[in-house]
Amino acid sequence: QSALTQPPSASGSPGQSVTISCTGTSSDVGVYNHVSWYQQHPGKAPKLMIYEVNKRPSGVPDRFSGSKSGNTVSLTVSGLQAEDEADYYCCSYVGATPYVFGTGTTVTVL
Amino acid sequence: QVQLVQSGADVKKPGASVKVSCKASGYTFTGYYMHWVRQAPGQGLEWMGWINPNGGGTNYAQKFRGRVTVTRDTSISTAYMELSGLRSDDTAVYFCAREGDTGGSDWYAFDIWGQGTMVTVSS
Numbered sequence: 207q208s209a210l211t212q213p214p215s216a217s218g219s220p221g222q223s224v225t226i227s228c229t230g231t232s233s234d235v236g237v238y239n240h241v242s243w244y245q246q247h248p249g250k251a252p253k254l255m256i257y258e259v260n261k262r263p264s265g266v267p268d269r270f271s272g273s274k275s276g277n278t279v280s281l282t283v284s285g286l287q288a289e290d291e292a293d294y295y296c297c298s299y300v301g302a303t304p305y306v307f308g309t310g311t312t313v314t315v316l
Numbered sequence: 317q318v319q320l321v322q323s324g325a326d327v328k329k330p331g332a333s334v335k336v337s338c339k340a341s342g343y344t345f346t347g348y349y350m351h352w353v354r355q356a357p358g359q360g361l362e363w364m365g366w367i368n369p370n371g372g373g374t375n376y377a378q379k380f381r382g383r384v385t386v387t388r389d390t391s392i393s394t395a396y397m398e399l400s401g402l403r404s405d406d407t408a409v410y411f412c413a414r415e416g417d418t419g420g421s422d423w424y425a426f427d428i429w430g431q432g433t434m435v436t437v438s439s
Contacts, residue, residue, distance in 0.1 A: 242426070
């Protein structure tokens with residue numbers, strides 16, 4: 207099972223929106239809605255931001271939202287803030303494997 | 317509060333084994349699957365395997381089958397990940413992570429993470 211494909215980097219100015227894509231195949235993202243997103247600051251453990259494509263755990267700001275179209279899921283961060291600067295990883299349940307992470311995207315707040 | 321506390325950093329020689337512990341507190345240990353994820357320096361996240369603390373069933377990523385063993389001790393709410401035949405490319409931070417659940421509905425996502433354990437493999 208290969209890693210899901212994410213762009214290496216994304217950026218935006220404070221207050222703007224940034225969208226990160228995560229592309230899989232018809233065997234993972236395309237068939238399951240069990241996709242989650244994680245935020246990771248340097249030297250820290252990942253933090254769950256989105257699960258089941260578009261659900262937010264308690265405590266995660268509604269500036270973070272998720273969506274899916276075909277074999278691609280996306281994470282949108284609206285109203286960018288300085289503390290949103292971090293690495294972001296998608297993760298999909300893929301059945302037999304059963305989990306695979308994305309390659310990761312570094313978000314820079316300009 | 318709900319938390320996972322992992323054992324400290326370790327240094328091993330190639331060919332050796334390492335065992336990392338993950339102590340859970342603040343919730344019912346047997347009620348949630350526990351996963352292990354690793355991250356090599358400067359690299360991305362890599363899923364390794366899970367254990368169902370209620371019964372001890374496990375599942376491992378194909379890449380690690382035969383080298384990784386995940387166990388648990390329910391009496392002390394602790395999960396363990398043992399990796400054998402260590403190589404230099406096993407140098408990484410190893411995380412335990414709880415699989416989220418709401419009223420029996422699986423999140424298929426990892427809602428609580430340990431702080432990570434750095435394992436260095438070097439001769």
